[in-house]
Amino acid sequence: MLSKSLIATGLCFLLAEAIPHNDVLSRSQSSAMDSYLLYATSYSGIVHTLNLTLPAPGCNGAASLRAVATTDQCGGKPSWLTFNHDNSLMYCTNQGFGTPNGSLTSFQTSKDGSLTPLSQVVTPYGAVHASIYGDGGKGMVVAHYSGSAMSTYSIANPASLQQLESWTWQLEKPGPNPQNAPHPHEAVVDPTGNFILVPDLGADLIRIFAIDRTTLKLTTLTPHATPAGSGPRHLVFHVTEGKTLAYLASELGNTVTVFEVIYQANNAGLVLNQVYVTSTHGEGNTAPKGAAAAELVFSPDNKYLVVSSRLEGTLSIPNFDPKNETAIPSDPIFNFEVQQETGALSLVQTVPAGGMVPRHFSMNKAGTLVAVGLQQDFRVVIMKRDVATGRLGDIVAQIKLDGEVTFVIFDE
Numbered sequence: 001m002l003s004k005s006l007i008a009t010g011l012c013f014l015l016a017e018a019i020p021h022n023d024v025l026s027r028s029q030s031s032a033m034d035s036y037l038l039y040a041t042s043y044s045g046i047v048h049t050l051n052l053t054l055p056a057p058g059c060n061g062a063a064s065l066r067a068v069a070t071t072d073q074c075g076g077k078p079s080w081l082t083f084n085h086d087n088s089l090m091y092c093t094n095q096g097f098g099t100p101n102g103s104l105t106s107f108q109t110s111k112d113g114s115l116t117p118l119s120q121v122v123t124p125y126g127a128v129h130a131s132i133y134g135d136g137g138k139g140m141v142v143a144h145y146s147g148s149a150m151s152t153y154s155i156a157n158p159a160s161l162q163q164l165e166s167w168t169w170q171l172e173k174p175g176p177n178p179q180n181a182p183h184p185h186e187a188v189v190d191p192t193g194n195f196i197l198v199p200d201l202g203a204d205l206i207r208i209f210a211i212d213r214t215t216l217k218l219t220t221l222t223p224h225a226t227p228a229g230s231g232p233r234h235l236v237f238h239v240t241e242g243k244t245l246a247y248l249a250s251e252l253g254n255t256v257t258v259f260e261v262i263y264q265a266n267n268a269g270l271v272l273n274q275v276y277v278t279s280t281h282g283e284g285n286t287a288p289k290g291a292a293a294a295e296l297v298f299s300p301d302n303k304y305l306v307v308s309s310r311l312e313g314t315l316s317i318p319n320f321d322p323k324n325e326t327a328i329p330s331d332p333i334f335n336f337e338v339q340q341e342t343g344a345l346s347l348v349q350t351v352p353a354g355g356m357v358p359r360h361f362s363m364n365k366a367g368t369l370v371a372v373g374l375q376q377d378f379r380v381v382i383m384k385r386d387v388a389t390g391r392l393g394d395i396v397a398q399i400k401l402d403g404e405v406t407f408v409i410f411d412e
């Protein structure tokens with residue numbers, strides 16, 4: 001009797017053999033490999049297109065992660081990528097360290113991974129995040145961490161980006177943690193498309209703006225004050241059981257706070273009503289001194305929330321170099337199950353991020369893979385994820401890039 005794995009190996013062999021003779025099958029079906037394109041930014045000034053290949057389910061073989069294209073046209077300090085997949089467009093923010101300004105650049109993406117620059121605008125300093133907003137996706141809002149600013153653009157013509165408005169803020173008095181200036185870290189559009197929320201790490205605020213969806217003009221509403229010294233960083237929405245919840249990772253307080261979003265009549269505004277808060281390390285635990293919460297991501301099925309923390313180095317992984325017996329120090333990634341009725345979080349797993357300073361990470365659409373950008377280690381790792389159990393698994397591929405990795409995402 002043939003064992004299951006022998007049958008699988010035989011099938012993989014047949015599939016691999018079939019490629020040269022059968023050009024009807026598409027590339028991903030014909031090979032015994034699954035392949036994915038990803039994009040990763042690094043402070044070397046390079047945006048990398050990466051090709052991840054994995055043995056198809058049931059097939060043997062090694063995974064690989066290779067750079068297939070690069071561009072240096074985003075500017076010197078690329079920090080975030082925003083996509084319009086329908087039109088194969090990518091927008092890259094550049095923090096602009098060492099120069100007076102940041103920048104925003106649009107690119108055409110391509111199936112072969114190449115990135116063609118279309119248009120670039122000078123922005124306020126320290127651009128760290130951008131979102132598309134407005135009817136037809138014609139607006140873009142950018143948060144500027146080091147510039148204490150926010151700015152908006154018309155991207156109606158991606159080959160001719162135009163600045164619309166900008167805001168710069170100051171602190172009346174320094175925050176306790178210590179916070180010497182406002183630091184807008186992100187500008188997130190709510191699920192209705194009518195509001196923008198901006199976690200401000202320096203001011204301990206979530207700034208709130210109403211969108212005019214046709215003119216793209218923003219109106220400042222009353223901000224939500226977060227606890228002094230908490231340092232709000234990144235926020236994600238979760239629509240469940242007729243409620244809209246917002247999950248906030250606070251970098252300085254190392255907490256995840258859950259708010260119910262209460263919309264006022266006639267789109268007049270919104271109020272954030274706190275319903276739950278936990279340490280990034282789970283209920284009853286505290287983050288070590290010096291820890292800095294970074295990214296938070298919902299699984300595609302919305303059942304799990306995954307959160308990364310930086311500058312802990314409390315975990316380790318085996319060296320990627322089999323000849324090197326020294327373990328690689330790693331920061332943690334926390335995997336929470338989301339209680340659907342209350343929005344509360346139960347810590348179910350803590351795993352090594354794959355190295356130090358997991359500033360950003362993302363999941364593929366199927367929820368089977370997690371790509372982690374490790375800023376301090378100049379590395380991207382790919383981790384498996386079990387969709388049925390929500391558990392994060394082994395690191396299956398990795399690549400060392402030429403600078404501090406700031407962002408990584410699957411092209412899907």
Ligand SMILES: *[C@@H]1O[C@H](CO)[C@@H](O)[C@H](O)[C@H]1NC(C)=O
Nearest residue numbers: 027035051053068111112113
């Ligand atoms: C990615 O790698 C696979 C397997 O080698 C290959 O078939 C595919 O063409 C590559 N894709 C790109 C865009 O380079």
Ligand SMILES: *[C@@H]1O[C@H](CO)[C@@H](O)[C@H](O)[C@H]1NC(C)=O
Nearest residue numbers: 100101122123124125163166
């Ligand atoms: C560029 O930086 C300067 C100095 O901070 C600032 O005054 C100017 O508004 C910035 N330009 C744009 C387009 O934001």
Ligand SMILES: *[C@@H]1O[C@H](CO)[C@@H](O)[C@H](O)[C@H]1NC(C)=O
Nearest residue numbers: 319321324325326327328329
């Ligand atoms: C072995 O790995 C450690 C941890 O990554 C690294 O610091 C060290 O330089 C490596 N040694 C060699 C000989 O490559």
